[in-house]
Amino acid sequence: MANKRITRREFLMALGGLTLIGLGSYSFIRSLIPGRPIPLVLPQKPTVPWNGNVKSFVFNLSRGDVTLRDGRRFSGYLINGQFPGPEIRVREGDKVRVMVNNHLDQPTTLHxxxxxxxxxxxxxPGISQDPILPGQSFTYEFVAGPSGTRWYHSHVFEMDQIPNGLFGPLIIEPVNSKDPYPADRDMTLILSTWVANPIPGSITGCRQAATWVK
Incomplete structure (x- = not known):
């Protein structure tokens, strides 16, 4: 059989597939490494330089009862006793520090x-960070950017933790905040849709969105 020459497109597709396989199996590979594995660190250039300001937050994660407007109740995830989580509002270039204290009975992370x-x-989890185990704490630190309406959310058991409370708005205001349409008050509106489960009394969320409105 004659040797088949692969095209550049085929070569790049194969290379991309190997890269994804490598990243996807990293959590499994880590379990085989003796001792405490070092999380995979990918180089990343900051979007904006640090402006010298530090904004610190403390998030206490717990479980608690949540009541919807129609009266239905379920056991949700709370951040500082709130559902959904509290708003983080910073300016582009601020250094953000968020200490997360996990009082849940399961691991979690924030993205x-x-x-x-x-x-x-x-x-x-398993790629860039070890999960925050029950009873443990972890401090996230990063320079806020780019500006815009963002949100934070859990990255462990996402189908359960996110719709049931482990998410919240993250507003990064631009450095040059000259507003052509000044307003007396700015508000953050969080939209989230739930659907009832067949199991009585349980509710499962299906999507979330944070919208910046004035």
Missing amino acids: WHGVNVPSPMDGV
């Missing part, structure tokens, strides 16, 4: 959706 953060702060 900062749409924000360029160092890989160890990205909250991907």
Whole structure:
């Protein structure tokens, strides 16, 4: 059989597939490494430089009863006793520090959706960070950017933890905040849709969105 020459497109597709396989199996490979494995760290250039300001937050994660407007109740995930989690509002270039204290009976992490953060702060369990185990704490630190309406959310058991409370808004205001349409008050509106489970009394969320409105 004659040797078949592969095209450049085929070569790149194969290379991409090997890369994805390598990243996807990293959590399994880590389990085979003796001692405490070092999380995979990918180089990342900060979007904006640090402006010298530090904004610190403490998140206490717990379980608690949540009551919807129609009166239905379920056991949700709370951040500082709130459902959904509290708003983080910072300015582009601020250094954000969030200490997460896990009082749940299961591990979790937080992911900062749409924000360029160092890989160890990205909250991907088994890839860039070890999960925060019950009773443990972890401090996230990153420079806020780019500006815009973002959100944070759990990256462990996402189909359960996120819709049931482990998410919240993250507002990064631009450095130049000249507003052509000034308003007396800014508000953050969080939209989230739930569907009732066949199991009586249980509710499962299906999607979330944070919207910046004035």
